[in-house]
Amino acid sequence: MPDRNIVVLTAPSGAGKTTIAHRVLDALPAMQFSVSATTRAPRPDETDGEDYHFLSPEEFRSRIDAGDLLEYEEVYPDQFYGTLRSEVAARAEDGPVLLDIDVKGALNVKRIFGDDALILFVAPPSLDELKRRLKGRGTEDRASLQDRLDRVEQEMEKADACDAVVVNDDLDVAVEETLTRIHQFLDS
Numbered sequence: 754m755p756d757r758n759i760v761v762l763t764a765p766s767g768a769g770k771t772t773i774a775h776r777v778l779d780a781l782p783a784m785q786f787s788v789s790a791t792t793r794a795p796r797p798d799e800t801d802g803e804d805y806h807f808l809s810p811e812e813f814r815s816r817i818d819a820g821d822l823l824e825y826e827e828v829y830p831d832q833f834y835g836t837l838r839s840e841v842a843a844r845a846e847d848g849p850v851l852l853d854i855d856v857k858g859a860l861n862v863k864r865i866f867g868d869d870a871l872i873l874f875v876a877p878p879s880l881d882e883l884k885r886r887l888k889g890r891g892t893e894d895r896a897s898l899q900d901r902l903d904r905v906e907q908e909m910e911k912a913d914a915c916d917a918v919v920v921n922d923d924l925d926v927a928v929e930e931t932l933t934r935i936h937q938f939l940d941s
Contacts, residue, residue, distance in 0.1 A: 758845055759866055760784070760935050761852045763859035764875035765908040767883045769921040773875055774853040776928045777935065784935075785844035787852045790816070790825075792833045806837065823865065824858035829900060834858070849939055856908045859915065871938040873931060874915035878922035880905065 762777075764770040778784055790806040792813050801807045808816070810831040816822055817835075825835025836852060844850045852862065856874070863872045877883035884902060912918050917934055921927040 758849045759841070759852065759862065759870040760849060760938065761854060761859045761862050761870060761872045762875055762931070763854055763856050763872060763915065764921075765856070765877065765883060765905040768875045768877045769924065769927065770875040771853055772924065773919075773921065773928055773931055774851060776924075777851060777931060780928075780932055781849075781935070783848040785848050785850050787836060787840050787844050787850050789852075789854060790822070790833075790835050790837055790840075792831060806840070808833075824854065824861040826855055826857050828855070828904075836862075856911045860911060863915075871917075871935065872915040873934060874912040874918045875927070875931075876909070876912060876918050876920045878920055 760777075762770040762774050774786070778786055788802065788804070788806055790808055790813065792808055792810045793805075795801065795805070795807050799805065799807075810833065813825075813833045813835070816837070817825060821838055823836040823838045823841055825833055827833050834855060836854060836858065841850055841852070852859075854862070859872050859874075862870050883905060916938075919927050919930050919934070
């Protein structure tokens with residue numbers, strides 16, 4: 754992989770990292786998106802290979818054992834998320850690679866690639882706003898919403914370990930700040 758070629762957006766659920774990722778990809782046509790793998794069930798509007806690589810828990814564990822994952826986490830029992838090494842390597846052939854992953858995975862990418870990876874933490878303006886966004890999605894039942902909220906505090910504590918924090922209070926401003934940081938990183 755070429756040097757300084759990996760950009761990671763990370764955040765607690767509901768902070769807006771995926772929305773910002775889509776806007777970054779629109780603004781930077783050379784940027785390649787790394788599709789993550791997961792064992793969770795696809796949502797009605799999701800397509801295998803485009804939104805995620807949907808794997809069974811057994812397939813995911815087999816990929817872990819084979820060393821096929823750059824990073825992964827079992828977020829909830831039998832619900833894994835991770836980044837396939839082959840996905841990143843294939844995407845890197847065509848340009849810089851954008852990963853949209855959880856905080857633990859982002860820090861693992863930083864550990865592996867060091868200064869050749871830029872880790873941007875997307876923070877919500879407040880915990881109340883984050884909770885409002887998660888409820889507004891309508892994709893969580895009460896238990897899964899509480900699980901996500903329980904994880905937020907530990908994820909927020911890791912923000913300082915990232916290269917920079919972008920507060921997503923105003924989406925347009927957050928996207929511009931993200932693009933500025935990405936340009937600085939890729940051009941350095």
